[in-house]
Amino acid sequence: MSDARTLLIAGTASHVGKSTVAAGLCRRLAEAGYDVAPFKAQNMSNNARAVPRADGEGFGEVGVSQYAQARAAGVRPTTDHNPVLLKPRGDGESQLVIDGEARAHVAADRYYQRWWDEARDAVEAAHERLATDADVVVAEGAGSIAEINLHHRDLSNVETARFADADILLVADVERGGVFAAIVGTLDLLPEDLRDRVAGVVITKFRGDRSLLADGVDAVEERTGVPVLAVLPYEDPGLPEEDSVALPARGDRGVVGGDDGVDTERTATVAVPRLPHLSNATDLEPLARVPGVRVVYAPLSADLRTAGPGGRGADTVVLPGTKNTVDDLRVAREAGLDERLRAFDGPIVGLCGGYQFLGERIEGASVEGTGDAETVRGLGLLPVVTRFSADKRVEPATWTLDGRGHGPLAGVSATVEGYEIHAGETRAVGRVDTPFAAPDGRDGTELGAARDGVVGTYLHGLFANRQVRERVVEAAYGARPRPDASAEEPSPYERAADLVEPVDLSALGFGDA
Numbered sequence: 001m002s003d004a005r006t007l008l009i010a011g012t013a014s015h016v017g018k019s020t021v022a023a024g025l026c027r028r029l030a031e032a033g034y035d036v037a038p039f040k041a042q043n044m045s046n047n048a049r050a051v052p053r054a055d056g057e058g059f060g061e062v063g064v065s066q067y068a069q070a071r072a073a074g075v076r077p078t079t080d081h082n083p084v085l086l087k088p089r090g091d092g093e094s095q096l097v098i099d100g101e102a103r104a105h106v107a108a109d110r111y112y113q114r115w116w117d118e119a120r121d122a123v124e125a126a127h128e129r130l131a132t133d134a135d136v137v138v139a140e141g142a143g144s145i146a147e148i149n150l151h152h153r154d155l156s157n158v159e160t161a162r163f164a165d166a167d168i169l170l171v172a173d174v175e176r177g178g179v180f181a182a183i184v185g186t187l188d189l190l191p192e193d194l195r196d197r198v199a200g201v202v203i204t205k206f207r208g209d210r211s212l213l214a215d216g217v218d219a220v221e222e223r224t225g226v227p228v229l230a231v232l233p234y235e236d237p238g239l240p241e242e243d244s245v246a247l248p249a250r251g252d253r254g255v256v257g258g259d260d261g262v263d264t265e266r267t268a269t270v271a272v273p274r275l276p277h278l279s280n281a282t283d284l285e286p287l288a289r290v291p292g293v294r295v296v297y298a299p300l301s302a303d304l305r306t307a308g309p310g311g312r313g314a315d316t317v318v319l320p321g322t323k324n325t326v327d328d329l330r331v332a333r334e335a336g337l338d339e340r341l342r343a344f345d346g347p348i349v350g351l352c353g354g355y356q357f358l359g360e361r362i363e364g365a366s367v368e369g370t371g372d373a374e375t376v377r378g379l380g381l382l383p384v385v386t387r388f389s390a391d392k393r394v395e396p397a398t399w400t401l402d403g404r405g406h407g408p409l410a411g412v413s414a415t416v417e418g419y420e421i422h423a424g425e426t427r428a429v430g431r432v433d434t435p436f437a438a439p440d441g442r443d444g445t446e447l448g449a450a451r452d453g454v455v456g457t458y459l460h461g462l463f464a465n466r467q468v469r470e471r472v473v474e475a476a477y478g479a480r481p482r483p484d485a486s487a488e489e490p491s492p493y494e495r496a497a498d499l500v501e502p503v504d505l506s507a508l509g510f511g512d513a
Contacts, residue, residue, distance in 0.1 A: 359384040
């Protein structure tokens with residue numbers, strides 16, 4: 001067993017800020033001189049990244065938060081950082097990814113009956129490899145550590161705390177109310193051996209005068225004997241969202257980004273159809289951070305002519321990725337999205353599943369296991385056809401854009417980076433431009449295609465590339481004036497470290513390495 005320490009960042013509930021606290025502590029500990037490895041035993045998210053497999057055999061998938069935490073820690077992300085990933089696909093079923101490799105589509109009961117032992121073995125082995133090379137493993141829990149119905153099979157919380165001999169930092173969210181009850185109740189419901197491991201509590205998402213919490217903090221510490229190490233303000237450091245909790249529900253409209261102080265004429269609206277199984281929503285976050293740009297998640301039935309602020313129309317449409325391409329395509333067509341997109345006169349960008357949507361049809365559709373039909377008609381905006389197979393491409397990507405005219409990417413001549421996670425290959429059945437090329441000789445519609453104002457590509461992370469992002473924003477604004485860009489901000493990893501600065505590392509047993 002390694003001498004590395006493991007610190008488990010556990011929560012009183014989901015979405016309390018565990019991922020952000022973990023990322024901030026990864027950066028702070030790394031800056032203090034420790035070799036740090038992030039870890040999450042089991043994650044459930046459709047926001048994944050392609051990273052090298054721990055065994056050196058190609059690439060695999062991990063949750064985006066562990067990718068970000070590895071970047072914060074200054075280490076290369078690998079599949080060991082998140083050895084078990086469940087990617088929800090509806091109807092209580094998820095795609096199971098172990099050590100980066102998609103293994104099966106499973107419901108919860110089958111997972112525990114068929115895959116539990118293998119998953120747990122993979123988790124322990126991954127943690128041991130990380131702990132062999134690191135001084136500190138910062139492990140993120142999942143949901144609430146107080147789910148007593150799951151304590152006998154809770155990989156990310158109870159099992160991790162035990163096999164890693166971890167200290168526990170409990171995170172509680174004050175914004176939703178009842179924070180003191182959540183802290184006391186969670187500590188009370190923990191198994192006794194885990195209760196003794198809790199080193200402290202961090203309260204997150206506080207707005208206002210912190211002295212108003214003082215009496216409650218004193219009462220909790222007196223009742224439990226566990227110190228409240230910090231009260232953190234409500235701030236967003238700009239880390240990618242781990243899952244879809246932050247997105248609006250189907251049928252609702254949600255807005256991300258933009259500045260309410262900017263007048264309508266100085267605002268650009270990027271409309272994103274809210275697909276039922278939307279995935280990799282992190283692709284849109286770089287656009288939402290541009291001053292004046294609003295990313296509007298719109299119901300599939302929404303009128304694109306009134307999707308913007310003040311009833312203005314959308315300036316650009318982005319079709320995002322999806323975990324269930326065939327099902328979401330059928331729902332989109334039934335909602336009339338194909339007709340509204342054909343009538344839309346602005347730029348349209350399709351990413352991954354959104355690219356497949358834009359074509360004439362999808363062949364081999366039954367591979368997704370959601371129906372018997374072998375061929376499903378696409379939205380018909382690009383003359384391409386996608387054929388599904390059981391094979392899945394998962395890998396980082398570094399491609400080039402050739403600078404010729406390609407709709408919203410016109411004039412961009414640059415090297416662009418991102419990643420591919422998709423099943424299916426796409427081919428042209430009519431005239432299209434092929435703006436992307438890859439160093440391994442793959443090019444053409446395998447990477448992307450464009451015609452007129454429509455572009456589709458398999459490159460996740462497209463808008464994280466500055467030249468692409470700027471060109472897409474320029475196309476959205478057209479001749480209208482834009483607000484002045486804000487000064488360049490620190491990296492999200494530095495901002496996360498600043499956010500958790502009030503947490504006393506010495507109270508957790510850490511000094512300078």
